[in-house]
Amino acid sequence: MNLIPEDKKIFIKDLKDHVGEQVQLECWMYNKRESGKISFLQLRDGSGFTQGVLEEKNVDAKVWKTSQDVTIESSVLVSGEVSKHPKKDEYEIQISDLEIIQLAEEYPIGKKDHGPEFLFENRDLYLRSKTPWAVLRIRNQVFLSITNFFYEEGFLRGDTPILQPTSCEDTTELFSVDYYGEPMYLSQSGQLYSEAAIMSFGKVYDFGPVFRAEKSKTRNHLSEFWMMDAEMAFYDQDMNEDLQERLVKRILKDALENCKLELEILERDTTVMEQCVAKPFKRMKHFEAKKELEEDGFSVDYNDDMTTEEEIALGNKYGIPVFIEDYPFEVKSFYMKSYEDDKGVKRARCADLIAPEEAREIIGGSQREDDYDVLLKELKERDYPVSDYEWYLNIRKYGSVPHAGFGIGMERMTRWISGVHHIRETIPFPRTTVLNRP
């Protein structure tokens, strides 16, 4: 076949600019149905979906025959005139010519409802369905929003290493690699490296894959996922939360504006998202949150993390994201800045951001301990190998500054916006505890 030259290619997303024109489209047969002497071909080209209409009386016998023979997922070259739906913002092609590029064998994903296992065993094909198409385009928009936001805020994107000689936090959930005879671990977070990098660049973020060898099969777990970690020099926890709120609002706003078709395909009710863009986020102390939950009938543990049910309840109650601040230090990481509250409880200057609509924790962040002696003492108390953290301690030895940071999970954020149930829908080729192919 002859390909359409680059400068002559027209994409389905742009059909609105070609009403009344003859166009040629390179695309795939998404589906087809017939009604007597009329064929309706559902077409897709990666940029969008459209309908091609073909009437037997208006086309050559050969073209009509082709429309009868063409199978689902065949690649085709379609010629015809673009017309607009009289009432809706929809465009279709009155097909005058149809050429099969490659006739697809019988396509394994049919109209009948397949179980998720079948779909994910055939993820390479399932990607072509409308739901994955919409979800992964939303993921792409989240990536763009994050990239643009940090560019505008003056951050440097600094990639942190995947192969790390030590673990960031605990070592139980690490994948290990034989690195020329020495063990290395797949990154769980680039945070510690980014803390070193802000001493040169001021504000940095990384955005890459992280790994967790967690033998958990819930809808919330992936063994490989993408995480954005931001670190800011001369920053405290209040500034940190302000920045996070601006970022989350930006992501939501961009998705609402730029992913209308995708949200429509997913039948996403966007009322709450719109509310989250418009209203200030709620901020409350861990202690207050627990107290409120207790008043609402929960049997809470004031010294522990928030449970799944508690996060969902808070999200539902407020309908906007809620920063839960100042967790008990003992349930949080060694690097967080701490203080003693008026009841003598040691607390971390941190916040988890809980999103509504059961999206739960989408961000975790804190101010970092910037005092050398305090940090060293904490490493020793937790029995961490101090020599592995020598370079990390350097950050507090040579020009230490108050600094803070946070991490946002790409898949959690994408799931919230998409409204899909299982996290595996939000990444092109998910890795779960079951060995997935491809």
Place this chain on the structure above:
Amino acid sequence: MNLIPEDKKIFIKDLKDHVGEQVQLECWMYNKRESGKISFLQLRDGSGFTQGVLEEKNVDAKVWKTSQDVTIESSVLVSGEVSKHPKKDEYEIQISDLEIIQLAEEYPIGKKDHGPEFLFENRDLYLRSKTPWAVLRIRNQVFLSITNFFYEEGFLRGDTPILQPTSCEDTTELFSVDYYGEPMYLSQSGQLYSEAAIMSFGKVYDFGPVFRAEKSKTRNHLSEFWMMDAEMAFYDQDMNEDLQERLVKRILKDALENCKLELEILERDTTVMEQCVAKPFKRMKHFEAKKELEEDGFSVDYNDDMTTEEEIALGNKYGIPVFIEDYPFEVKSFYMKSYEDDKGVKRARCADLIAPEEAREIIGGSQREDDYDVLLKELKERDYPVSDYEWYLNIRKYGSVPHAGFGIGMERMTRWISGVHHIRETIPFPRTTVLNRP
């Protein structure tokens, strides 16, 4: 200390907008020198570098004392008036107040020339020097240019998995991971996955870390580096090269415009880069290239890849990037589309892009084999485990289309623009055959 609130923070890069004003800067002491009763403090804040000038007669005795005590790499809060250099585009601060945030211990990286080993063993600190600052900001610009380019060209960014059950090409240089009892390999390329993804999205790219367990210690090797792979449906090799040329020109143009200070710090002569933006790239067949090299005195092997010396010679000769097209198929990958030339040699529809200034191969790309039977035959001839490639073959079974793609190495591209010698300079925390800490 009290931090300057976010909306009041002023950065060194913006001093030009504050000439004659009193400002406060949160920064680090990069260096200092004295001349009698005047102190010159070299300051940096991540956004740039400036000089603070302090005259004993103009400041409090306490401030003067602080300027005497402050050590290199201490964090400081500086107050003063911004002034412009009478002739140059340089700005400095007439310091009126100076507060030490944290007094740095004696800094290990001094003025004396350290060997690269020492600097990379202390990469967390070496990052603060001017060369890494400039190089990694150029890297950041390369990332932004690639991201913006593909956004404008209608691509979806689709992340491909790091943990892969099979290798993309050969298996000798793979890092393996124990994945819940089964072996998985760290990605060398996401290409095969992106080929599946274009069947849904039309044009996609990924951009993430890839790994090569190569026991090589040259200035060209990293065990972990970042690679961008793009794939396009309905694309042939000519369109592929056109796209690559547009992308490389865009990266160079953006760097020249947006990284002036960085290129100046690196003392980069940009004549050739400018030439590469202005002129069309050279395209020549592998056969022609070898013939020309032979005429220039090289003893060439017409059936083999280009050698390092040959790449350098071609780059030097033309002073613009050269596409070397249609390599002998036997030295290239199984997935490339092939044809037989008029001498009966089987050739790949591919091109490597050779950059001048000894930057060598910066892009490899090809049209992909889109015929099921031809691809299956090739897999069998190379003794690849066909069952592992079943999903990959699916791409040719259900609506196959002519398609092409290419990969560009982040570090190679950054090295070319920066003009630094060793590839390890171009990534924040390099991983080489020597186990690096951090």
